[in-house]
């Protein structure tokens with residue numbers, strides 16, 4: 001297992017700790033705050049209930065978390081050291097001096113800095129090539145973006161290593177090729193923030209009205225297409241050129257007060273903080289974090305469904321996780337054919353819950369349906385085969401909901417082939433949380449030609465695989481409840 005050290009375990013360091021831990025890394029923390037263990041524990045609780053739900057496969061086993069009294073002790077054995085101390089350059093320099101005196105020479109030191117340039121961070125360092133900006137977004141355990149900002153002091157090799165580590169955490173390393181204060185994304189947020197401060201100060205809008213203008217409008221658009229594609233579409237058939245012709249003149253109109261900053265005095269702070277308290281002061285900060293996390297997970301899962309943007313990144317990561325978890329994808333890889341095949345492993349995501357606070361009945365069907373897709377793939381009915389015009393349609397499903405599944409609970413589906421002769425495939429799946437049986441799902445599927453939409457004979461490979469599995473599993477007793485109809489006596 002690989003080890004990461006977190007130096008500075010506040011809002012951002014805590015989020016990094018969770019991201020590494022839940023991706024299977026061991027994490028060592030140094031933070032002089034005596035409350036840091038409690039604070040990181042609370043961040044971790046929120047991460048555990050949200051991050052696994054972004055994945056449609058099994059996440060790695062959580063690593064171990066330890067707290068250390070000195071930087072020297074904390075950096076021992078670490079391959080990645082993430083500095084997240086307050087945004088003060090002299091403090092960061094002091095911390096790097098201590099880290100570099102004790103860490104491995106080939107460890108990467110990433111800085112969470114929101115605004116310092118990497119060349120500023122590297123000043124006075126004995127090994128500047130070890131340090132680079134790895135700027136995350138809050139909450140680090142859910143937001144995929146990392147702005148990776150190196151300088152000419154960082155070798156191509158260390159940059160490639162940093163990118164690989166970030167990708168391995170399910171994140172998106174955006175290589176910022178030219179260093180600039182506040183990198184890329186924070187410059188946008190700063191621009192929006194400045195405008196918002198003026199709008200509140202000038203009494204044009206309240207903090208709440210400004211938030212509504214974002215979350216009811218461009219905030220939703222930006223999550224999926226960003227700025228330029230959004231404006232390209234807004235240009236209609238003539239696209240970006242037309243958009244620019246139409247809105248170019250506005251650049252000279254008083255549409256922004258960007259470089260004109262309101263005086264940052266007590267009056268402004270009280271005005272903004274007062275309105276913000278009125279808007280959301282009745283909700284505890286951890287509760288607000290949970291609301292934010294649930295919304296983020298649900299939105300990112302929607303993007304996964306579209307295989308777009310952050311969703312496409314997460315789908316690619318799922319394939320990697322699934323391979324690492326040893327999920328079988330081919331019949332030839334099954335070690336013991338006589339046992340039910342593990343066709344799904346995942347955590348229950350927040351958007352699978354209903355008003356009863358447990359996994360909704362429709363999601364039991366979804367989990368069984370995804371397990372059936374996996375079994376189809378295993379026997380040879382994979383995407384390549386389907387592209388040739390053959391597939392299976394489900395003719396009948398019977399689900400028994402036996403126990404509840406709750407948010408974040410890890411579920412596993414195990415599938416048996418009861419009969420795979422001819423055009424028919426009769427399968428039986430059981431869903432477990434640990435050894436607790438949650439549900440059974442019995443399905444009959446018919447092989448079809450996608451051209452005629454009529455039953456057809458599957459390929460010889462599929463027929464042989466189904467026969468082999470059914471034969472091997474026939475030594476198992478008949479599943480309890482097989483063939484049961486609604487209302488049948490127990």
Ligand SMILES: NC(=O)C1=CN([C@@H]2O[C@H](COP(=O)(O)OP(=O)(O)OC[C@H]3O[C@@H](n4cnc5c(N)ncnc54)[C@H](O)[C@@H]3O)[C@@H](O)[C@H]2O)C=CC1
Pocket residue numbers: 007008009010011012013030031032033036083084085086087088091095112113114115135136137138
């Ligand atoms: N809060 C945010 O939204 C974001 C912040 N960042 C950046 O992350 C860094 C940390 O910011 P936050 O987590 O928000 O601050 P924070 O105030 O929540 O946490 C800073 C932590 O550093 C600890 N600390 C202080 N001196 C230390 C030292 N000498 N050695 C080790 N730990 C020490 C503090 O006890 C505290 O727990 C900053 O550079 C900031 O710009 C980056 C992205 C977003």
Ligand SMILES: C[N+](C)(C)CC(=O)CC(=O)[O-]
Pocket residue numbers: 113114136137138186189
């Ligand atoms: C406000 N901020 C500059 C600290 C924001 C960031 O750096 C990134 C974020 O999470 O929004």
